[in-house]
Amino acid sequence: MRRDVFQAIADPNRRAIIELLGHSQLTPNAVAAHFDVSRPAISKHIKILAECGLVIVTQRGRERYYEANYKALGEVSKWVDQYRNFWENKLDALGNFLASEAKVHKSKPHKNKQK
Amino acid sequence: MRRDVFQAIADPNRRAIIELLGHSQLTPNAVAAHFDVSRPAISKHIKILAECGLVIVTQRGRERYYEANYKALGEVSKWVDQYRNFWENKLDALGNFLASEAKVHKSKPHKNKQK
DNA sequence: TAATTTTGTAACTGATTGGTTACAATTAGG
DNA sequence: CCTAATTGTAACCAATCAGTTACAAAATTA
Secondary structure (H helix, E strand, C coil): CCCCHHHHCCCHHHHHHHHHCCCCCECHHHHHCCCCCCHHHHHHHHHHHHHCCCEEEEEECCEEEEEECHHHHHHHHHHHHCCHHHHHCCCCHHHHHHHHHHHHHHCCCCCCCCC | CCCCHHHHCCCHHHHHHHHHCCCCCECHHHHHCCCCCCHHHHHHHHHHHHHCCCEEEEEECCEEEEEECHHHHHHHHHHHHCCHHHHHCCCCHHHHHHHHHHHCCCCCCCCCCCC
């Protein structure tokens, strides 16, 4: 089964869960109380999130505490960032191509706004 | 059918396609030449990408030219960015919670009940 | 005009997904 | 010790997904 962070955050419920788990550690029951779906459904979502490192589990007695590990979003951040200049400079694909061509041939001034 | 940018970029082939379409405009046949899957499969992927604005279509005669519109990644970027401080400051969820508690108690309670 | 190229899409298929209910195991509390 | 609470997971189901092959339509070209 494919289990990467891109697939993990594709589901809106899972995004809501990791949003929730950033504010405080919560037990599965506490998480499920925020949603309309059943506790097992939440449990499966959290399992998927944990499998790609987005959620960390701490067991204490019979209870489990989940918390978000946003560091695992780094992969997504990195992937998106490589395209950031494209839309922040308001260049489309062709525009970028032409801009880089002009830069090579004529040293045309090129806004290089970084993140 | 759910068609948001998070679901669109969940598939590795689709991520490869929009990567490809950032370098130059390509026809569906040209795109398909880069992959092992069939042309109709690529066509369906591109349709999904176009439906959420990640790909822009230009028809010229019988041919179609696709190009990436990375601006549509803004939604993902925005979502990820709201968590960036968490992992860049090397704070875990509990650490952030305590840090915000230490300031003032003016953060509103989180409500995320779905309907 | 006739044949070829380019493309989208319908129809189908097997795998995956997101959900459910039911049940078992472990811990807590009387 | 017995009962209740907390949790994971198995078994199942309908819907969606990602792929295929087959075909039709429109534009090019010989």
